[in-house]
Amino acid sequence: MGSAFLALLIRDTRLAFSHGSGAHLGLVFFLVFIVVLPIGVGPDLNLLSRLGPAFLWIGALLSVLLGLDRLFQIDSEDGTLDLMTMADLPLELTVLAKTIAHWLTSVLPLVLVSPLLGLMLNMSPEGIGMTALTLFVGSPALTLIGAVGAAVTTALPRGGMLLAILVLPLTLPVLIFGISTTNAVIVEGLPFRTPFLLLGAISLASLALAPFAAAAALRSGQG
């Protein structure tokens, strides 16, 4: 069972790096988003450095959302998902393996590139470090909650917009604790430990619960 889990993880990771997978497009979107914002807000560096953590977080959130439809859609279209449903590996673990692979290939790059974009937004070193750290801790929750939405909308021909509508309200806590942790460091006098621990708690709780919800949704969506 462990080897099947690992094999699926490696398969999805390798597929993401293969030609035409589109896994890197989220990264490009993230960059475009961060370029568009100062053009809308104005090139005031003080304002940008203050809004920087929020920009990076919202950019990462939208980028994750846009990439989510690929999580199950491609496998669902060519029938691979049906085979996975019937395989020995429980569907919950299949979902988990696919989500981990998705996080490694599509979301982790966003976290890694966020310091660079932070520099463009004139953020302080602490701000950049904290944003990257909170994104690292919080992005698994975004991916896992998103995986439930992706599973729900897999059965639908054009679920992209619906996916965003369903998932965005559920990711609000992640966004709030992620940004408030970062702001606690940049703005003095606010508690840092508590929101950070809560952010971690949401990620861990999503890790425990989301695979079950997503697997249940996949099973009923196929019937």
Add this chain to the structure above:
Amino acid sequence: MWKLANPGVFMAYSGRLLPWLWAATGAVLAIGLYQAFFVAPTDYQQGETVRIMFIHVPAAWFSMFCYTVMATSAIGTLVWRHPLADVSVKAAIPIGAVFTAVTLITGSLWGKPMWGTWWVWDARLTSVLVLFLMYLGLMALQNAFDDPGRAARVTAITVLVGFINIPIIKFSVDWWYTLHQPASVFRFDGPTIYPTILIPLLIMAAGFMLLFFALHITAMRAEILRRRIRKITLLKARGSTGPGRRTATFTTEPAE
């Protein structure tokens, strides 16, 4: 509960109950509205605008109650495959959305004279708005499927995921609000409510509860009938093509 699981039995019982339920709803709401608009005194601070609260507060209560009904029904769909549970979820979603919208609109109408603004990013307001967005998402999800059977379980799962998340969202929004404490915002925990205001409020709440159940049962009956029509249409479409060509049948879907 189990006897009513048969849609036919449910239709018979609810058909007999419904006129009485609507009559009770009308009577209680009439008494409540009369009390609220003519008997209850004006507030010394808020003046006549306090009367908005008689609509606003019950609507807010039952917008949350509606989600609880949906979550309970969703468990019924997933665990017991209760045939009416899914109808109940589907019927409740638009009702909850409207109650939430009424809460937001009346609150905003009250906020303009009281706070001087239509909208503030207060923790309560924001969490009700998020609830409204969740209702809208569920409505969109429910409408995206053309097969009610498949829609049922997927919607039930989404309802339950939302139900687990609502307390977390509420908590996080409270947190966010205390972080961004604005300059001056009205506090809700001011003076305790006097009986002259409380009694009309409770009557209105009872009226809203009756209204919710009357609307819910009416919507459930409509949904059952809609499914019956759909099934009959499908059977008819299949029958008209003759036995030899059954595999190549094209069924006409009724517009929902």
